[in-house]
Amino acid sequence: MNDYFNNNYPNVSDLKRQAKKRMPKFAFDYLEGGCMDEISVQRNRSDLEAIQLRGEFLKPFSGSDLSVNLFGHEYAAPFGIAPIGLQGLMWPNAPEILAKAAAEKNIPYILSTVSSSGLEDISEVSEGKAWFQLYNPTDDTIRKDLLSRITAAQYKVLVVTVDVPTFGFRPRDIKNGLAMPPKMTLSNMLQMLSCPQWLIETALAGKPEMKTLKPYMPKNMPTDQLAAFMNKTVMGRVDMEGLKPIRDLWKGPLVIKGLINEHDVEAAITLGADAVVISNHGGRQLDAGESPLEPLQRISKKYGDKIKIFMDSGLRSGTNIAGALASGADFTFLGRPFVYGVGALGSKGGIHTINSLTLQLTQIMNQLGCNKVADLHKHLVK
Template sequence: MEEYINPNYPDIDFLRERARKRIPRFAFEYLDGGCNSEVNLKRNTDDIREILLKPQYLTEIKEVDLKTELFGHTYDAPFGISPIGLQGLMWPRASEILAKAAFDYNIPYILSTVGTASVEKVAEITEGNAWFQLYHPAEKDLRNDLLDRVAAAGLPVLVLLSDVPSFGYRSKEIRNGLAIPPKITFSNMVQIATHPNWALQTLIAGQPTFKTLTKYIPKGMNLKHLGLFMNKTFDGRLNMDRVAEIRDRWKGKLVLKGVASEEDAQRCVDLGLDGIIVSNHGGRQLDHGESAVSALQPIAKNFSDKIKIMMDSGIRTGPDIASTIASGADFTFLGRSFMYGVSALGKHGGNHTISLLKKQLTQVMQQVCCEHVYELRDRKVNN
């Protein structure tokens, strides 16, 4: 796929600022914010940028190759698109836009259970090459039906979400009426009125809803009752038995997202999982916890030969991807960067963000003299 980069937005920070101006405040703060005082939100990225790489300038390399093999598939870059709930709230049809961009550029896209496109639609867009993240349902019948639909859609990787045993305390979302149950406030209406392009595009696309869950949600629910239904229907607390049951039922690759300790990494190995995503939910769940990259390094040191290790949370740019891989990750995922891109540039946002990240990562690898992504591990200072 040919690169597409809008020269007016040559960095993620430019996309973020454009997105901030282009969408209502409640939508931007839902995307941009963390929990409590947002300490870990900032720490995630700051700690990645404390990791230093050692350049080599007198050694020749032929050509930088970003291709990375993961679960039997060779992707064109060592990064993918993280699952984000309510993507269509930030920009209409964002889920579909990003799924199409991921497919075109041959990187993985993970659809959330509470995404705004259905698993069947994303499977159609990606020809079955997307991943699916499961919020664990309280009832086994619903869980099994979701698993059967994901399998029927042909998606190869199931991602279990483990780090939402309770909803993070997010004061901006409470103020904006986006807590559970959600509500429409007068301030929200004013924000919508002052962002007519977003409002028009939302009107054309239709109100964002949890499309994968539509068949399970009783018709005619108002926002309050929808919130109560979601609280009752999903139980975020995983345990060994629940994961083991899914491992027995799911025949594809199985990944646990939200690993932040060596103890949980060992449990994943014991359960026969194929991979883990070291993550703290982008700083949206536990404010006074370790950054994701701090948790990653001992996990990678002790488990890299036992299970595929990926990471998200705090990764914003190509250099961030390089430092994360240098710290032991086999693969990386980004969420906010892609949503800034779509919120800023609409249907071109996914293509632009992927092309930008690839260009930035290639430049870093040229500087540190790496032909292949895995060589970055040898370029970390104080390795």
């Protein structure tokens, strides 16, 4: 399946249209939606679309190399699959599909704490190549046990998300009454029935649930108590004091995800983090928040020689990836596009989306006359 590419879906926008047809509305809305009026989601996109790059045509050029070395491993491309919770709600077995595709194509896949697949299962599917995204448990026992399980499953990189001190106010999910598993309202049942392939595959895969966290949940807990449980037990505010025990317990590379200002990046460096992800959580947490692009440029100039700097939020194409790298990122992560891919093409969607983005980025670098990813900043129109 390594070379699978469906000519009917060359762009992420094509995948999105097809995925919307095949997913129940409540599932697609969860993936697509942002906070409040979704202004932040739009701002992420418009800022990325405003980036311009300049080519050089008369110098010697022997081709482009997309590979990037992170934490001693050489990845095939400068992008990976960002953590997204409840992936199995949007398409059955999506975490397994994406983790396997990422391992085959040699890019990082980050499993979310609130994924619908267990961390041990994904480690096996990814042949030990996946990264793990952690929310900071307020319960010390749960934190230690989770880190012990992550270590035992041989995850190499830990990504701690710090930008969710509150649940985002997401009108789409409120209207849909989103829960895990989905509430059996008449509207939701009709939406499921309108998506027969999703319904069949969900029946085969089993109802979506947060498998990694299941051992810590009270048995037979009502679904309307899930948010309160998550807020109280699993998703505590993450400040420096909350990060210190994680840094002490975790011996591998540590990435702090969700930073947007210089002060927090400086604190991450002091903590001993190996990388930061400049991000606004895909516009899902603060509608008035700035997009990551300008902070990325400031932070990379100030701290680029002290820590690895990654970026996510709003990236949809090879053009966006090139623009983010040219603006100072060492690496990028995309979330929604990969779930669009799986929603549109099922088990082949992961490989297709990786190949599509790789083809796009290769064409851009060849057009610019850029030999390697680290040189993309030379092509930024400032």
